[in-house]
Structure formats: C-alpha cells, structure tokens
Amino acid sequence: MADILVERSDKVAVLTVHHPERRNALTPELSGQLAAAVTAAENDPGISALVITGTPPAFCAGADLAALTQVREPELRAIYSGFLAVARCALPTVAAVGGAAVGAGLNLALAADVRMAGPGARFDARFLKLGTHPGGGMTWMLQRAVGPQRAAAMTLFGEVLDADAALAAGLAHRVVAGDFDKLVEQAVGFAAGAAEAPRALAIATKRTMRLTETLTAHADAVEVEIAQQVGTMNSADFAARLAEARRR
C-alpha cells in the first residue's frame, strides 16, 4: 500500500515514501500525503529537522508511470506537490538516498538541503529519455547543486551518478557504507545537529540562506544578517547559551 510513514527520533522526524512495489513512484495522492506530512512537521514545535527517504530498494522512481496518461497541468502540479513541499520546507531537511532517485524522484532528493547516499544510490535525471521535458524545477536545482556542466551531462546526455560520483560532484554530502538502516541512522544523527539549535533560529537561518543566495553583493548579505543577529543576540536563549559557553 502507498503511504508516507512518519517516525520520530527526538526532534527529528523521518518521512518515508512507502510503496516499494512501485519503487515509491509518485502519484498525486502520495505526493499530497507527503506535502501534508511536511506541513504537519512544520506545525509541530517539537520537530526541528526532517529526514526524507524511501523504502528500499529504490529511493523514488519519479512520477508513477500509470499516472502519466493524459497529463494536464493540474495533474502534473499534484505529482510535484510532495517534493515542492520539501523544497519550501521551513525546517532543515536531509534526504537519505539508498537506491534509485529517478526523474521527479531526483527532484525529491534535490529538494532537501543535504543529501546522504547509500552504496546503492543512483541519481538519474531521466526525463529526456522518457521523451518529456524536465520539470519541477530540476534544471534550476541540478545546476545549483552540481554546476552547469555536470547538470548538462545528467540532463541532456543521460549520465547517471552512483553514490561515489555524486559525492565527487557535490550532489551527495556523504556516502554511508552499510545497509538502509545504517543510512537512515546516520541521516537522523546528522539532522539532529540542526535540532541542537533553537528551532526558530534554524528556521530564520534557512530563510536567510535562501535570501542571500540570490544577492549579488556581499555587503547586502551583511545587512540582512546583521538585522537578524541583533534580534537573536537579545534573546533569553542566546543569553543562556552565552553564559554556558563562557563557563567552559
């Protein structure tokens, strides 16, 4: 049965796309469930970071091919809604990619802030081979993640990256040896690093990173950050952490 499994590990929520018989392919329904799970986590003050993964053997086989007949814009947007929710997520996100991430499934991986790959990971743009134009912002996300040349190799020339190649390309931040459980355990441990910061601060910092990414001048980024810093440096939480740091 297709579902989004939600598990909690302290302040980290693990969202697992679960339809292994179809390699976690995205239907409008499944993507809707994923978007709802992301929103629920954002609205839960006890959750500070997310891990996104897919039940093995695949991470996500992209759009469900059965859902791709007679596609119109609303259906396409519905299929994309899950990874778009991850891309928009206010909380820090880690994708644990243990198997194939194909087409819209690659988009799901790209939508996360950080990707960790297991030995079986495959990063495959695929759209052109299927005879369709890339969608869901893949051309934008991939070029930012790996640069224009590698993005062209993957998108136009069909290059598929395994875990080590993804690491070398900067598409994966880490490769985790071992099985799927080990990958998720490492991803949760990594995500817990974000959960150590005050939740609102991590959210504000992620928002600032999105904003400064599009600025052209360093000086403009300094101005954006200084306003945020003055706010946080006058908070009770900062005072407590500063006092603790001074004691060390």
Ligand SMILES: C/C=C/C(=O)SCCNC(=O)CCNC(=O)[C@H](O)C(C)(C)COP(=O)(O)OP(=O)(O)OC[C@H]1O[C@@H](n2cnc3c(N)ncnc32)[C@H](O)[C@@H]1OP(=O)(O)O
């Ligand atoms: C708008 C468009 C957006 C896009 O996302 S474009 C990209 C669309 N996606 C694809 O073209 C991927 C197609 N699938 C694959 O290439 C492979 O699969 C995988 C590499 C993901 C996994 O390979 P393996 O583990 O060997 O599995 P298996 O034997 O090929 O498939 C197992 C079962 O999973 C079903 N399945 C796989 N991908 C999809 C999919 N995308 N939509 C629907 N079903 C899928 C198959 O049909 C089959 O099913 P059965 O066991 O009944 O024969």
